[in-house]
Amino acid sequence: MRHPQRHPVGPGQESVWDYPRPPRVERVDRRAVIVLGGEVIVDTDDVVRVLETSHPPTYYLPIADFVTGALSPGEGTSMCEFKGRARYFDVLGGDAVRPRAAWTYPTPMPGFGDLSGRVAVYAEGMDRCEIGGVVVQPQHGNFYGGWITPDVVGPFKGVPGSMGW
Template structure:
């Protein structure tokens, strides 16, 4: 299957088609926040983002900046060829439950050691996520967890017709 036509980034934007494969990990200077059940459950200025070809960035937040009392391990897991085995987390707060709302890499490969124990949240399974002051949109589809902002252009992998990209 041919790759889609890359959108040309404007000033201050990045194309996900310029991101590397294998992916790159980099620190995030901006504030990252996640809200669920009407409460801020994550708030960090020490986050990370993973940049991978065709995907909007996935943001990882260190555990000390997360309300861990609202999370419990979820069954199952998955395997990333670049990062290793992923574990999933269910959010439960004030009577609301969001199964598999977050994931982490408890013991990632050495290139991604910095995100060991950090959590990434699916923007579509929580109330809201922000990078800086911008509210993010979820990556298309139900498997990948990238955060779409006005700073990234696609098209993005994730919807069913993109599986062969």
């Protein structure tokens, strides 16, 4: 899919093709809940999201709002040209462990300071991730961490053939 065709936008929806590049960080008035291993590992209304062209929103939650022991330093780092160097966490809940299933930007780049002290979690591998009471679908691909809800339309980067978008 070289040049994706935008999906139609219905009432109450937004298109990821209207999101900016470079990305934008914004606070949202929605509660986020993540369940792993049958346990709620975070339940917070202190939520920001990153919006970037072709990506469903990535939600960042305060590290301090996770239950004790839910986040453990993971292996490796990665680099985002906009947000800076990411550090990974293993996510633990109940008897479940998901290696490198969350990330943070300890020293975010200028313009992304609202990400400081926050973590994003891949929905893939969690029992359930909710935003605003809606169970999310994970963004395709093993690199992207967007959360797909019915109020966001694509097509979304991460599907096969989208590498060149």
